[in-house]
Structures are given as C-alpha cells and as structure tokens.
Amino acid sequence: MIEIKELTKRFGPMTAVANLSLHVAKGEVLGFLGPNGAGKSTTMKMVTGFLAPDAGTVTVCGHDIEADTTKAQALIGYLPEGAPAYGDMTARQFLSFIAEVRGFKGADAKARVAAVVEKTELVPVLEQPIETLSKGFKRRVGLAQAILHDPPVLIMDEPTDGLDPNQKHAVRGLIHDMAAEKAIIVSTHLLEEVEAICTRAVIIDRGTIVADGTPAELLARSRYHNAVTLTLSKDEIEGAVAKLKTLAMVAQVERKNFGDAVRLTAFPKSGALLIEAVSALAARENWTVKELYAEPGRLDEVFRAITTSDAARVKAARK
Amino acid sequence: MNALTRYVWPIFKREFAGYFATPLAYVFIVIFLFTMGAFTFYVGHFYENGIADLSVFFAYHPWLYLFLVPAISMRLWADERRSGTMELLLTLPVPLWATVVGKYLAAWAFTGIALALTFPIWLTVNFLGQPDNGVILASYIGSFLVAGGYLAIGACISATTNNQVIAFVVSVVVCFLFTVSGSPLVLDVFRVWAPDALTEAIASFSFVTHFTAITQGVLDLRDLVFFFSLITLFLAANIVVVDLKKGG
Numbered sequence: 001m002i003e004i005k006e007l008t009k010r011f012g013p014m015t016a017v018a019n020l021s022l023h024v025a026k027g028e029v030l031g032f033l034g035p036n037g038a039g040k041s042t043t044m045k046m047v048t049g050f051l052a053p054d055a056g057t058v059t060v061c062g063h064d065i066e067a068d069t070t071k072a073q074a075l076i077g078y079l080p081e082g083a084p085a086y087g088d089m090t091a092r093q094f095l096s097f098i099a100e101v102r103g104f105k106g107a108d109a110k111a112r113v114a115a116v117v118e119k120t121e122l123v124p125v126l127e128q129p130i131e132t133l134s135k136g137f138k139r140r141v142g143l144a145q146a147i148l149h150d151p152p153v154l155i156m157d158e159p160t161d162g163l164d165p166n167q168k169h170a171v172r173g174l175i176h177d178m179a180a181e182k183a184i185i186v187s188t189h190l191l192e193e194v195e196a197i198c199t200r201a202v203i204i205d206r207g208t209i210v211a212d213g214t215p216a217e218l219l220a221r222s223r224y225h226n227a228v229t230l231t232l233s234k235d236e237i238e239g240a241v242a243k244l245k246t247l248a249m250v251a252q253v254e255r256k257n258f259g260d261a262v263r264l265t266a267f268p269k270s271g272a273l274l275i276e277a278v279s280a281l282a283a284r285e286n287w288t289v290k291e292l293y294a295e296p297g298r299l300d301e302v303f304r305a306i307t308t309s310d311a312a313r314v315k316a317a318r319k
Numbered sequence: 320m321n322a323l324t325r326y327v328w329p330i331f332k333r334e335f336a337g338y339f340a341t342p343l344a345y346v347f348i349v350i351f352l353f354t355m356g357a358f359t360f361y362v363g364h365f366y367e368n369g370i371a372d373l374s375v376f377f378a379y380h381p382w383l384y385l386f387l388v389p390a391i392s393m394r395l396w397a398d399e400r401r402s403g404t405m406e407l408l409l410t411l412p413v414p415l416w417a418t419v420v421g422k423y424l425a426a427w428a429f430t431g432i433a434l435a436l437t438f439p440i441w442l443t444v445n446f447l448g449q450p451d452n453g454v455i456l457a458s459y460i461g462s463f464l465v466a467g468g469y470l471a472i473g474a475c476i477s478a479t480t481n482n483q484v485i486a487f488v489v490s491v492v493v494c495f496l497f498t499v500s501g502s503p504l505v506l507d508v509f510r511v512w513a514p515d516a517l518t519e520a521i522a523s524f525s526f527v528t529h530f531t532a533i534t535q536g537v538l539d540l541r542d543l544v545f546f547f548s549l550i551t552l553f554l555a556a557n558i559v560v561v562d563l564k565k566g567g
Contacts, residue, residue, distance in 0.1 A: 048410040051565055074412035084403035086333070088340040100329040101411050129340075145407075 001026050001153055001183035002047065007056035009042050009207075016042040018207035019056070024183045026152070029175065031198035031215070032187040035307050039207040040187040041081050044157050047185070048078045060153055074102070077151035079159055083142025087131030091122055091141050094130060098145045112148055119174060120144040135162040143171065147178065154184045160193060172197045191299040195219075205307040219297030221305075228274045229265045230282065231291035237262050240287060247277050261290060326413045330421025331428075338429050347391065351433045354383055359440065371448025376440055377458045377534050381498050381526050384469050389490035391426050392473025393483045396561065400481040409565065419558050423474050430466040434459065454536035461533030464546040465526050469494045471553035478560040501525030524549075 002024040009017040017039040024030050034040050045051040047058050049065045049072060058065040063072035085094055095116065099109040117123055120140040125133055130141055139162055146154065159175070160168045175184065175197050188194065194201045195215050203211040203218075211218060219225055232240055237255065241264065244253050249272040256263045268274045275294040282289050338344040355376070359365045363375030399405040408418060444450045473490040480486050499505055501522045509518045522528065529542045 045406070050406050050410050052562075070412045070414055073410055076410070078407075078410045080403065080406040080410070082403055084407050086337065086404055087402070088337060089333075093336075097329065097333045098411070100332075101326075101413060103325065103412075 001061055002185065003057075003059040004043075004047065005057045005059075007043065007046060007058065008054050009039075009046060009051065010054050015207055017046070017053075020204070020207065020209060021056075022202065022209070024185060026183050027180055028200055029179045029184045029186065029198045031194035031201040032185055032204070033189075033191070033194065033201060033303065034187075034204040038204050038307070040204060041157055042207075043204070044078075044155055044185065044187060045080075048076055048155055049073050050080075074149075075152055077146035077149065077154045079142045079146040079156040081157040083139045085130045085138065085141055085145070088129055090127050090129055091117075091133070091137075091144075092126045094141065095144055095148060098148055102149045104149070116144045116148045119147070121170065136164060136167045139163060140167075140171075143174070147174075152182055154178065154182050156184070156186050158187055158189070160188070160190065168193075191303060194299065203303065203306060210306045211302070215299070218302050219299060222295075222297030222299070222302045223267060224265075224295040224301060225297035226273055226275075227265050227267045227295045228278045229263060229291065229293055229295060230278065230287075230289055231261050231263045232287055232289060234260055234262055236287055237264070240264060240285070243281060243285060244278070247274075247281065249274055249277060263291070265295075322414070322417060326417035327421040327424070330413060330418050331425045334422045334425035335428060338425075344429065347387070347429075348433050348436060351383075351387055352436060354387075355379070355437055356440075358383065371444055371450045373440065373444055373450065373455050373458060374534060376437075377462055377530075380462045381465050381530055384466050385491060385494050385498055388430065388466055388469035389473045389487050389494060391430065392470050392477055392490060393486040394477070395422055395426060395474045396478035396557075397481050397483045397486045400478075401483075405565070409561075415562060416558055419474075419554055419561065423471065423554060423557070426470050426474065427467050430470065431463055434463055434466065451536065454534070457536050457538050458534040460538065461530050461542075464533075464543070465530050468497070468526060468546050468549050471550040471557070472497065475553045475557040475560060478557050479564065497524055498526050501528040 002022070004020060004022040007017055007020045008015070020039070020043060022030075032040050032043070042051065046053045047060070047065065049058075049069045052066065058072075060072040061075050063075065065072045086097075089097070092113065095113045096109060099112050104112050117126060120143055122137065122140055122144060125137050130138060133141065139159070143156070143159060146156065156175075160171050163171060172193065175186065178184070179197075179199070186193075186198065198215055201211070201213065201215050201218050202209055211221075234257075241253050241255065244250055244264065244266050247266075249268050250266045251269045252267045254265045254267070256265075266274055266278060273294075275292075279292060282292065338347075358379040359376045363379065365375050368375060396405070399408060409415070441455060444455075445452070469490075472493055473486070476490045476493060477483075477486040480489075496505065502525070506518055506522055509521055523545075529545050532539060532542050
C-alpha cells in the first residue's frame with residue numbers, strides 16, 4: 001500500500017534521507033525507529049506530500065504523491081510531529097473542519113466526528129479550545145483527525161509522546177484494533193512500544209535503513225538474547241560462577257551486586273538455549289535461587305549497537 | 320465551481336471564523352473605524368468643507384490600509400508556519416491553490432466587513448445633503464480593491480517567514496512603495512536614467528492613482544484589470560513561495 005523507492009532529501013550540505021526504499025503492506029504496523037535527526041520525520045513528511053523529495057518516488061495505494069498529491073493525501077491519515085492543531089478552535093470545531101475538508105457533509109460528517117470522538121475518548125473536552133487542553137488530550141485530538149476518514153494508510157509521528165501510561169495503553173489498543181485493515185507507520189523513541197504494537201521494526205540512522213525485521217528478529221540480534229539471569233546469595237557466588245562456566249553452551253558470565261544478593265547473567269554461545277541447562281544445574285547443586293529467567297533480548301541495546309549517538313556524529317563531522 | 324465549494328469553502332470558513340474566535344477581529348474593527356473617523360473629521364475637516372460627498376473620507380483609505388492591512392495579513396501564513404499547523408494544512412487533500420485562495424478570500428472578506436461597518440458615515444452624508452451615491456458606491460468598491468491588493472502583497476510576504484513582525488514590517492514597506500510609486504519620491508529616482516516608458520510603467524503601479532480614478536466615480540476597466548491582475552500575480556507568487564518554503 002505504501003511504496004517508497006530510493007527516496008532522497010537534502011537540506012543544504014546535509015543529507016537527511018539517503019536512497020531509502022521501503023514497502024509497507026496492508027496489515028503491517030511498521031515501527032520507525034532511529035535517533036533524533038536520523039530522518040524519520042523527514043521521511044514521513046515526504047510520504048505525506050508535505051515535503052518534495054530531491055530524488056525517488058512515493059506511491060500510496062497506486063497514487064504517486066507528487067503527481068497525484070490530492071488523491072494520495074485523501075487516502076492518508078497523518079499525525080504530524082507534536083500533533084499540531086488550531087489552538088483557538090474547540091475540539092469539535094476542529095474535527096468538523098477536518099471532516100468537511102475531507103469531503104464529508106451534514107449528518108455524515110457529524111456521525112464521523114461522533115465516532116472518532118468516542119474512539120479517542122474526547123467527549124469531556126469537546127467544547128474546549130484546543131490550546132487549553134492538556135498534552136494528552138491535544139495528542140488525542142491529533143489522533144482523532146488522523147483517523148476520522150478511516151484511511152487505508154495511517155502515518156503517525158510519535159503518537160504516544162507526552163501521554164501517561166494509561167493513555168499510552170489506550171492509544172496502543174486503538175492502533176492494534178485498526179491494524180488488520182490498514183498499512184500503518186509509527187515513528188517512536190519508545191522501544192517497548194515497538195514490542196507492544198509493531199509487526200515490523202525498521203531502524204534508520206543518518207537517512208538509511210540499518211535494520212529491518214520483526215521485533216523478535218531484532219531482539220535475536222541482542223547480546224542478551226537467550227541469556228539467563230539468576231539471583232543468588234553472596235556465599236554461593238564463587239562456586240556458581242565456576243560451575244556455570246563448565247557448561248558447554250556458556251560463553252561468558254557477568255555479575256552484578258545488589259544488597260546481599262548477586263545477579264549473575266550467563267551469555268550463550270551463538271544464541272543457544274541456556275535456560276534448561278542452567279535450571280537443571282541449579283537444582284543439582286541445590287543453590288538457593290531467588291530469581292531465574294531467560295532474557296528475550298534487549299531492544300535498547302540493539303538500538304545502541306547499530307545507530308550512532310549524537311556525540312559520535314559530532315566527532316565524525318569534526319574529522 | 321465544484322472545486323470552490325469542495326475545497327476553497329471549508330478553508331475560507333475556518334479562516335474567517337478564526338478572526339472572530341479571538342479578540343483580533345473586534346480590536347481591529349474598532350481601531351479601523353476609529354482611525355477612519357478621526358482622519359475624516361479631524362484631518363479631512365469633513366464638516367468644515369460643507370460639501371455633501373465622501374471624498375475626504377476615501378482619500379485617506381490607502382494610507383490607513385497601509386498599516387491596518389499588513390496587521391491582518393502578517394499572521395496569514397507566518398502563524399501557520401510557527402505553530403506547525405502548516406504541515407497539517409498542507410497534508411490535507413486540498414490543492415495548494417485552493418488553500419491559498421481560501422485563506423486570502425477569508426482575510427479579504429474580513430476587511431470587507433470592517434469597511435462595510437463605516438456605513439454610518441454614508442447615512443450621515445445622505446442626511447446632511449444629496450451626495451452622488453453612485454460615486455460613493457464606486458469609491459467603496461475602489462477602497463475594497465485597494466485593501467485586496469495590499470492583502471495579496473501581505474499574504475505573499477507572510478508566507479516567506481515564520482515571524483509575524485518581519486512579515487508586518489516588510490509588508491508595510493512593499494505596500495508603501497506601491498502606494499507612492501506615482502509620486503516624485505519614487506519616480507525621480509528612475510527619471511534620471513530610465514527610459515520614459517519604464518518610469519510611466521512604474522507610475523502606473525500606484526495604488527493611489529488607480530484608486531483616485533475610481534473615486535471620481537468612474538469604474539474604468541483598466542483600473543479593475545490593474546487590481547485584479549495584481550492580486551492574481553501575488554497569489555500566484557504566494558503559491559510558489561508556500562510550495563518552495565515548506566521545508567522551512
């Protein structure tokens with residue numbers, strides 16, 4: 001449904017997006033990740049027809065965004081970064097305006113607004129000017145305008161930014177419920193969000209894709225993938241470390257003290273499953289185990305490993 | 320026609336309602352009416368002249384618009400750019416020309432309302448004597464066109480910046496040049512070296528010259544063509560500027 005081909009955008013000497021290609025199908029929720037300034041927002045702005053690319057094409061449901069802008073935009077729901085809205089309008093006026101611009105009239109428009117207000121739980125603030133709303137409500141107004149016309153393509157730039165945990169949960173539920181019928185791109189900084197709602201994660205760095213796979217595939221890249229963590233009391237530690245190292249599949253053991261207990265993490269050789277061997281060992285040795293669990297992998301660690309930090313970028317620029 | 324109701328109308332409606340959602344509209348209208356009155360009665364000596372016409376009233380319009388119209392046009396695009404709603408507005412399925420025209424027409428309609436609210440002076444002059452109401456009507460149309468011309472210039476300039484103060488100041492200066500381009504202040508600069516044809520062409524851009532012609536009571540086609548082509552030109556430039564400067 002969304003076809004991005006060799007998209008490039010430069011701002012002066014800086015290349016924000018470089019030769020980026022991506023295909024998003026119906027039913028996919030694509031988590032768009034990357035450090036600040038990696039080109040996430042710029043890419044979304046080009047996909048929605050706000051910015052013109054320097055090279056490359058974007059097609060939305062068969063409509064080229066540059067040649068056929070209005071038709072393509074009619075099929076997109078877009079929540080821009082920061083969820084901008086006209087502050088002096090009330091939520092109802094604003095959503096009615098969006099409905100009218102999107103071609104809904106009279107009772108149809110009213111029904112659309114009512115449905116979307118229900119979905120995003122905006123009822124209590126409907127008659128308040130948007131500039132007086134809290135951050136969470138503002139974000140939901142932005143979300144409401146994006147899904148008002150039930151678009152086949154939904155693009156959201158940090159939809160849960162500034163929401164409290166309950167609101168985040170509600171928004172994720174909303175996205176999840178719509179996912180089957182739409183192609184969705186969500187940019188985010190929150191890695192737990194990717195695990196919660198995305199069927200696919202794409203990490204971009206300095207304008208190019210550096211990783212593309214399911215969240216599980218990305219987790220598998222983590223050093224912690226299939227590692228086993230167990231917490232023991234201090235006096236058992238030395239013996240336990242030595243015993244763990246005797247297991248054939250264990251590559252390395254790390255320890256971390258807290259209080260009078262110690263947490264050991266055993267890392268496997270090339271993704272081997274350790275948990276059974278370790279739990280059997282613990283039972284055999286009669287350790288007083290306080291915690292024992294297998295790590296699925298840590299997304300933040302994968303993220304850090306494959307993207308460059310701002311500091312590294314500044315260093316590279318100096319050279 | 321279809322595109323007008325489908326695209327331009329919703330944009331127009333929102334923008335127009337936006338003026339009245341804040342004190343802006345009321346403050347503007349009050350100041351507009353007050354200064355119009357002040358100039359007519361105290362500077363133009365409306366009563367002392369003892370003539371039943373509105374020429375002194377209309378004579379000051381281009382000069383008042385010079386400051387009041389940029390005050391309206393400055394926020395037209397600069398505000399959208401600063402608050403980020405520009406991105407929302409331009410990713411809605413509305414052709415860019417319709418957005419530009421809709422916003423412009425809303426601002427123009429608003430100045431039209433302010434102008435229409437000067438009607439008491441028309442009642443006054445009819446009460447005091449027998450003025451030529453045809454001339455007054457033509458003058459009102461002329462005044463509305465002058466406001467439209469300034470607005471188109473101001474809208475285009477507003478699209479180049481996200482700073483309303485810059486938009487205001489630059490608009491005033493550019494509008495000023497269009498206002499005085501028929502006067503020696505501007506023409507003498509060119510007369511020394513430029514061919515007469517160019518000097519005359521510059522003189523023909525003067526709002527005052529065209530407006531004065533209309534306030535004589537003659538709605539000459541040439542004057543109408545001048546204002547409408549100037550508005551069209553600046554709206555076209557507005558579209559280009561918005562398109563080019565989207566990336567900020």
